[in-house]
Amino acid sequence: MAINLLINGSADPKARYVTWAPSPCSIELAAGPGVASPQAVTLRNKPPASGGVVVFYSKPGAAASNTLALTLTPGTPVSFLVGGKFGKPSVADGDVAIQVMSGTQVLAEMPLMVRIRKNANTLSAGERDRFVSALAQLNNKGAGRYADFRNIHDEDGLPEAHGAPGFLPWHRAFTLDLERQLQAFDSSVTLPYWRFDQKAPALFTADFFGTSDQLGTVHFGPTNPLQFWVTDGIPGIKRRPLFNVATAAANNVFTEAQTLALGNQFADFRDLEDNPHGYAHTSFGGSISSVPTAVKDPLFFLLHANVDRLWAKWQKKLGRFDPSVAASFDSTKPPGGNRIGHNLPDTMWPWNGVTGGVRPPTAPGGPMPDSPSVSAPGARPRVEDLLDYRGAIVAGSRLAFDYDDVPFA
């Protein structure tokens, strides 16, 4: 009995990744001799769950359930949705499988992954090694695409990304771009976050992001491919923590609770750009502590994943996903609007490829990479395309990432 199961509306194995936000799926029973019509089936997680767990939704807005009963008619696809069960993310590719059951008989099985951004301090050894390997390949001893990220986030690009309302959407796009490039090497990888308001002894180790000596030269273990890291033709990473990475949070940074209490309006909340964001950067000596060199250290992206997580948490707490709701973005503008790139309908540099005039002279990196599982935010994202990242307002806005501590429901 042939059953066609599509995850994220696609037969592409690289689309078989879900987050907490429900993904559109369909199931179709192929017509053929001996195929009963109608056929009652039940969808469930393949037991025993060893990593990720999924839940099912009969339609958008329906309650999540651990199983889903459907009636299939040959040749007619039936739609449903699948999302990760909050608190049960995958730890490896394909460690969860949807089974299509008829009574006790397994009619079909489809492996997939509940792919979630996690706290870097809690990654398994496998998750850590896959992430580090993908990152090293993206850098490719200085000759890889990582150089584009390095060239984007410099003095020329500074006004596009900082000091104005677009700071959070721009960096959401920047981290998403990197994550998608990493997933081109290994689809199971997500960008972990560094919780700079907590100690992170498992992150600053020789096997992960390295240990710093007194000078601030970072050292890696012999199996860590980051020992071959190169930016601007110069090997290595310089990072000198001004706090004890094993026992303390970054210096003077706001806690998560303080950050979420910055205000209920986006205009107030975006003060996080200074503290904790700026203070997390500057809790170190070395590359990450200065704008012109910050991206030389890949810790930049783990720091910004945490800034984005804080925004996601604030959005979830207050329901600030809808660009048409004033409190979701800066509603009060100076005469003539915010500077270009910082208004909701503006396209964002460098993905828009616009150069010259008030934009920077070059646009490294090209358009936003596609995702096999979602179509948003498009090749040339606008500021407003980055707010509804989990499709809470418009299902098609999903960006295919979620955080381990920000539930969907």
Add this chain to the structure above:
Amino acid sequence: MSAKKSKAPAKKQAAAKASAGSAKMSRSASQRIHALSRMGGDFCEDTEKLQGVLNTIKDTAAPLPVRMTALQTMLSASFSAPNFNACRPDFLATLRSVAADKNMQIRERVLGILSREQDGFAQQVLMEGLQDPAKALLPPEKALQLLSYDIHADAYPLARKIVQNPPNEAAKREALRLLAADAGSAPMFEKLLKNKKEAVDVRQLSAAALNSLAPEKLQQHARKIVLDKSEGDQLKATSLTAITHFADEAAMAKDNALYKGVDKLRTAHSSPALKRVSKQFLAKYSR
């Protein structure tokens, strides 16, 4: 610059406290640190507040943690302040004015910031210190490290001299790191990597440099090291990591001798690290 709808009252109070901080020495250090870290990025637009923070950086009588936090406040603003460029000249001038501060931590922090800004003054004093230790503001190893943010050709001869006759081992390593950006130094790194009498970390550093300067050379030497029974596990692990992640995949898929050699490393009395990377290699190039 964008208008903002409101300011949190706590932030306003913090800014006021911090700006008064350098004038009121009776205020405790922790209070001043607390106030400085809550000023927000837009203090740069207020001359009085800006000068308050800059004066705190210059204030040699202020406790070190307060001065370091004032530096952090300015640096943080460089990431977030809408008009930071307007106050950047004052900030850089302040940094230059304390580059020879009596406190080493201040000097390190300040010269680090200036070096990342590719500041000519900082590069000059660092070079002068390497040429004449009596003038040095920082130890040679730190000066070499900071010079590598913006390498000028005249730093290479100096670094080579330090490699030949290092004042200490740390300086030798930092000179090598600086030279890892110099295409003309590839033969030297090849020689160091091949030299079994050289320290393992220097050979590892040489492998990293070669991977960037002459990757095909590194792959040749890495293969030899992996298959050489007289080499230690640590260098073998580094070499095999380079092969696993950066070798030509088509060539590796055909290299049966290497595959068999690595298979033995996985099962022999190898270190856990070597076993681990051996497994990664074998999984990637499984037959």
